Amino acid sequence: MDTAYLRFPDGFPDGLLGLGDRALLRELGKPTLVRIPGTGEQAPRAAVTLLHGDESTGLQAMLRVLRGGQRSYPFDLFVVIGNVEAALHGPGYAHRYLDHQEDFNRVWGHDRETPDEASTDQRRAATGILAELRAAGLESLVDIHNNTGDNPFYAIVPRLDPAVLNLATIFTTTLLRWDLQAATLMEAIQAECAAIAVECGLPGRPESLAFAVDALRRYLGAPPLETDRVVRDLDLLGGLRKVTVEPDIRFRFGGPLDDGVDLVLAADADVHNFVEVPAGHVLGHTHPGRPLPVRARTADGRDVTSEHFAVVDGTVVVTMPTTPVMMTRTVEAARKDCLFYLATELPPPGVAA
Numbered sequence: 001m002d003t004a005y006l007r008f009p010d011g012f013p014d015g016l017l018g019l020g021d022r023a024l025l026r027e028l029g030k031p032t033l034v035r036i037p038g039t040g041e042q043a044p045r046a047a048v049t050l051l052h053g054d055e056s057t058g059l060q061a062m063l064r065v066l067r068g069g070q071r072s073y074p075f076d077l078f079v080v081i082g083n084v085e086a087a088l089h090g091p092g093y094a095h096r097y098l099d100h101q102e103d104f105n106r107v108w109g110h111d112r113e114t115p116d117e118a119s120t121d122q123r124r125a126a127t128g129i130l131a132e133l134r135a136a137g138l139e140s141l142v143d144i145h146n147n148t149g150d151n152p153f154y155a156i157v158p159r160l161d162p163a164v165l166n167l168a169t170i171f172t173t174t175l176l177r178w179d180l181q182a183a184t185l186m187e188a189i190q191a192e193c194a195a196i197a198v199e200c201g202l203p204g205r206p207e208s209l210a211f212a213v214d215a216l217r218r219y220l221g222a223p224p225l226e227t228d229r230v231v232r233d234l235d236l237l238g239g240l241r242k243v244t245v246e247p248d249i250r251f252r253f254g255g256p257l258d259d260g261v262d263l264v265l266a267a268d269a270d271v272h273n274f275v276e277v278p279a280g281h282v283l284g285h286t287h288p289g290r291p292l293p294v295r296a297r298t299a300d301g302r303d304v305t306s307e308h309f310a311v312v313d314g315t316v317v318v319t320m321p322t323t324p325v326m327m328t329r330t331v332e333a334a335r336k337d338c339l340f341y342l343a344t345e346l347p348p349p350g351v352a353a
């Protein structure tokens with residue numbers, strides 16, 4: 001039977017975990033859901049990897065943790081391996097998603113769809129996997145990603161209640177409030193369990209993998225989440241505004257502004273991620289007299305471009321203090337998702353005395 005995803009309800013088949021990560025992906029060939037049975041003392045947990053095919057750190061960390069694990073966990077552990085096809089394409093880990101695919105991180109929770117009715121392979125897989133995860137009675141779920149630009153390690157929280165914050169701070173105390181309703185898995189399942197995404201820096205870097213391995217081991221070794229109080233101090237950014245490059249604008253990062261491009265962004269624009277920049281901060285350069293090449297929108301779609309950006313003598317500047325986050329350094333990511341988000345510091349939720 002041709003199905004949109006593979007499922008292994010009794011753990012990884014013999015020999016699969018012994019393979020290298022690429023060989024394992026070749027064996028799978030499609031999105032995969034694995035349930036690793038535990039002792040059942042605690043409610044199940046879930047770790048999600050590779051929803052973006054170019055974000056290898058989550059899968060590699062998960063495999064390292066599972067291969068080295070000496071004991072069974074006190075809970076069933078569900079593992080999702082997402083866009084296997086995109087991860088395998090070309091040289092490997094080179095594509096967020098393929099041209100004929102939807103973004104596998106934007107297809108979750110289309111509730112009217114059943115797997116058979118879902119309109120694309122990605123939606124069929126997402127709808128089926130989500131139904132199984134919802135039925136599992138999860139305590140918590142962690143969706144592990146990488147960035148396409150330099151960022152500190154941080155966690156994304158769709159809600160600010162204690163269970164979610166306590167889950168996030170097992171991974172890191174740098175948190176980003178997400179209210180963009182982007183059909184992500186953490187949003188689709190947040191009514192059922194505490195769910196977060198964790199961003200592990202750039203893929204392919206040893207420090208990214210080390211962070212993810214450490215954090216996963218803390219998560220898998222943590223006692224049940226406290227649900228009535230916030231147990232750790234944290235930093236919280238929010239009020240996200242999505243910044244995109246206008247579709248007809250030709251742009252690149254670094255290099256001279258010439259007739260071949262309409263916009264040159266600073267080559268090191270991503271060094272400002274999670275750091276507040278003042279009014280007047282230079283985002284890039286465009287030809288004098290041209291309109292703004294970027295657009296900013298609030299979570300509810302309101303256009304706030306003119307509040308945040310201006311072109312002054314061919315220089316694109318920000319017009320009020322702001323904190324850029326998730327600034328990419330690739331044209332592909334900027335086109336397929338966005339250039340970056342503007343954020344503001346939020347007061348931290350109360351920490352119990």
Ligand SMILES: [Zn+2]
Pocket residue numbers: 051052055105145146
């Ligand atoms: Zn991602």
